[in-house]
Amino acid sequence: MPKRVESPNMPTMTAQEFRQIRESLRLTQEQLAPLLGYAPRRQTIVQMELATDSARTIPPPVVLLMRAYASGYRPPEWPAKPGLEPVMVLRRAQ
Numbered sequence: 001m002p003k004r005v006e007s008p009n010m011p012t013m014t015a016q017e018f019r020q021i022r023e024s025l026r027l028t029q030e031q032l033a034p035l036l037g038y039a040p041r042r043q044t045i046v047q048m049e050l051a052t053d054s055a056r057t058i059p060p061p062v063v064l065l066m067r068a069y070a071s072g073y074r075p076p077e078w079p080a081k082p083g084l085e086p087v088m089v090l091r092r093a094q
Contacts, residue, residue: 011063015051021070031079036062
């Protein structure tokens, strides 16, 4: 696999900063994945949040999106109530 070439102008983000932003947005890992262009699996987001070496850096486009979300940008597909799962209400027949 070819080694990624880092440029001094490429945006970077630590795994801790990535997780802090996700948590401040009140998004689960499953909710965040599709907003970043990934399949809705936890694995991808978990890997970014646990990245500890330069071989697993957070991709620059993801860094830019996370910073935009932290600044208040919301795409049309943003969850209506981040961090809250739909609740089914059962009613008794009267």
